Amino acid sequence: MKRIVILGAGTAGTMIANKLRKSLDKEEWKITIADSDKLHYYQPGFLFIPFGIYNREDVIKPKSDFMPAGVDVIYSAIDKVDAGKNIVILEGGKILNYDYLIIATGTKTYPEETPGLTDKLWYKEIFDFYTIEGATALRNFIKGWEGGKLVMAITEIPFKCPVAPLEFVFLADDYFTKKGIRDKVDITYVTPMSGAFTKPVATKMLSELMEEKNIKVVPDFYIEKIDNDSKKLISYDEKEIPFDLLTVVPVNMGDKMIERSGLGDDMNFVPVNKETLQSEQYENIFVLGDASNIPTSKAGSVAHFAAETLYENLMNAIEGRPLLAKFDGHANCYIETGGGKGALIDFNYETEPLPGTFPLPGIGPFGLLKNTKINHYGKIMFRWIYWHILLKGKELPVEPLMTMAGKKKII
Amino acid sequence: MAQKNYAGKQIEVTEEGYLVSPDDWTKELAVEMAKEDGIELSDKHFEVLEYLRKEYAAGTALSIRKVGKSGIVDIKGLYSLFPGGPLKLSSKYAGIPKPASCV
Numbered sequence: 001m002k003r004i005v006i007l008g009a010g011t012a013g014t015m016i017a018n019k020l021r022k023s024l025d026k027e028e029w030k031i032t033i034a035d036s037d038k039l040h041y042y043q044p045g046f047l048f049i050p051f052g053i054y055n056r057e058d059v060i061k062p063k064s065d066f067m068p069a070g071v072d073v074i075y076s077a078i079d080k081v082d083a084g085k086n087i088v089i090l091e092g093g094k095i096l097n098y099d100y101l102i103i104a105t106g107t108k109t110y111p112e113e114t115p116g117l118t119d120k121l122w123y124k125e126i127f128d129f130y131t132i133e134g135a136t137a138l139r140n141f142i143k144g145w146e147g148g149k150l151v152m153a154i155t156e157i158p159f160k161c162p163v164a165p166l167e168f169v170f171l172a173d174d175y176f177t178k179k180g181i182r183d184k185v186d187i188t189y190v191t192p193m194s195g196a197f198t199k200p201v202a203t204k205m206l207s208e209l210m211e212e213k214n215i216k217v218v219p220d221f222y223i224e225k226i227d228n229d230s231k232k233l234i235s236y237d238e239k240e241i242p243f244d245l246l247t248v249v250p251v252n253m254g255d256k257m258i259e260r261s262g263l264g265d266d267m268n269f270v271p272v273n274k275e276t277l278q279s280e281q282y283e284n285i286f287v288l289g290d291a292s293n294i295p296t297s298k299a300g301s302v303a304h305f306a307a308e309t310l311y312e313n314l315m316n317a318i319e320g321r322p323l324l325a326k327f328d329g330h331a332n333c334y335i336e337t338g339g340g341k342g343a344l345i346d347f348n349y350e351t352e353p354l355p356g357t358f359p360l361p362g363i364g365p366f367g368l369l370k371n372t373k374i375n376h377y378g379k380i381m382f383r384w385i386y387w388h389i390l391l392k393g394k395e396l397p398v399e400p401l402m403t404m405a406g407k408k409k410i411i
Numbered sequence: 412m413a414q415k416n417y418a419g420k421q422i423e424v425t426e427e428g429y430l431v432s433p434d435d436w437t438k439e440l441a442v443e444m445a446k447e448d449g450i451e452l453s454d455k456h457f458e459v460l461e462y463l464r465k466e467y468a469a470g471t472a473l474s475i476r477k478v479g480k481s482g483i484v485d486i487k488g489l490y491s492l493f494p495g496g497p498l499k500l501s502s503k504y505a506g507i508p509k510p511a512s513c514v
């Protein structure tokens with residue numbers, strides 16, 4: 001019997017396990033998936049926890065709910081891959097042999113990479129919302145906060161869901177407005193990039209939102225360290241930003257297992273061919289989701305669109321055909337903008353986010369790059385779609401490759 | 412899009428002065444570009460520029476941290492070579508596109 005091993009049972013691993021089990025003969029192919037965590041986290045929901053919109057229970061379900069029959073699930077940490085020998089070594093020494101390997105170990109936050117971040121104010125006045133622990137600790141703090149300087153800072157790029165910190169400041173504006181203390185809260189958005197938005201059309205359409213909501217943007221600020229005593233962010237070129245409450249997107253890197261296996265770049269992301277999703281180093285290794293180095297957003301929607309390409313190319317490889325399926329980098333993200341509204345962006349490797357409607361050209365219902373109520377419901381609906389359709393590897397009424405229909409070219 | 416004269420040639424640049432085509436790059440052009448911002452390019456600067464061009468051609472996503480780990484300069488060093496916006500400026504003089512995120 002031939003073997004496929006999938007590393008990581010998060011968004012990407014779960015989707016591809018479902019897709020493969022459906023189409024591969026059970027007598028011929030054994031499919032094994034390994035993950036250290038028995039719980040599945042709906043990460044897009046973390047964003048809503050600090051504001052009390054979602055609770056812990058809304059974003060966690062047992063992984064076993066989403067695993068198809070006929071897939072071997074192993075709950076164990078993965079120590080490393082020895083790709084030369086086609087084996088995976090689990091923590092404790094157990095060995096899994098494979099004919100094909102799919103890496104889906106995602107990306108993690110490494111707050112300890114930034115000096116001072118995990119010092120004495122960590123989870124007291126400094127928080128992340130990229131983990132359930134951070135989001136819940138922030139929730140408890142924010143409930144009783146009476147105002148001051150709120151700083152939302154990005155430490156490094158790339159990071160998963162690039163729109164999440166933007167959504168965070170929009171939701172914070174809304175939250176403190178409703179609480180009646182918006183005039184006591186000073187919101188600043190700090191980024192190492194040249195602006196909160198870097199693509200011309202998105203900049204034009206979304207930067208006025210920042211102004212409208214009185215959110216200050218500090219661009220080109222690359223954090224060297226956090227001074228816990230004076231409560232300041234300090235940049236490499238010695239600029240300073242004071243804070244009372246700091247929310248931060250810590251450095252994102254792939255899992256250390258990738259480094260131990262010698263399969264990653266210097267951020268532990270696995271280099272792949274961005275069209276075929278095959279590893280640059282080994283022909284029988286493919287990578288799905290945040291774990292790869294493809295130059296598009298690290299997002300669940302991308303993993304969903306890419307799963308189609310990966311599936312086809314794995315079949316091509318198995319049946320000895322050239323890898324004809326090509327991924328275009330398609331990403332589709334809802335942006336919560338507060339006040340019960342949302343915007344939607346759709347883009348790929350080549351095309352920057354453009355205005356228009358999605359998924360039905362000219363009809364919508366979702367307005368791309370427009371700030372509307374229906375887009376907000378899209379985000380809320382997404383949680384249902386995620387649990388019930390996406391993870392199970394079912395089709396969405398959306399094309400995996402991006403289409404220009406329904407969009408307006410404006411430059 | 413605009414045209415600019417560098418090293419005696421008309422070159423296509425973006426609104427922010429980045430080269431439209433990395434193939435138009437020459438060392439002389441880099442020197443002239445940096446001079447406009449008051450930066451005199453040294454051999455160390457060129458080591459960084461060559462590194463960026465090589466990584467860009469290989470399709471790598473670049474970050475300040477990555478350059479800091481390249482063994483050419485550390486991050487502080489990069490800041491003193493290209494004050495203000497090290498990756499932004501070095502990308503410009505290396506003739507590669509301005510660093511961008513997805514929105």
Ligand SMILES: Cc1cc2nc3c(=O)[nH]c(=O)nc-3n(C[C@H](O)[C@H](O)[C@H](O)COP(=O)(O)OP(=O)(O)OC[C@H]3O[C@@H](n4cnc5c(N)ncnc54)[C@H](O)[C@@H]3O)c2cc1C
Pocket residue numbers: 007008009010011012013034035036037042043044045046047076077078079104105106107129130131160161164255257288289290291298299300301302303332333334
């Ligand atoms: C705050 C926030 C908001 C977001 N919002 C959106 C959104 O609106 N839309 C959207 O599309 N995406 C969003 N995302 C991004 C989305 O959640 C991720 O892109 C997606 O989950 C990536 O899937 P993945 O399978 O690659 O990684 P993950 O889902 O993170 O799964 C990786 C899995 O690998 C396991 N693993 C890793 N290393 C090991 C090891 N050594 N041993 C054993 N197991 C291991 C982990 O336990 C985990 O289960 C958001 C993310 C965050 C944090």
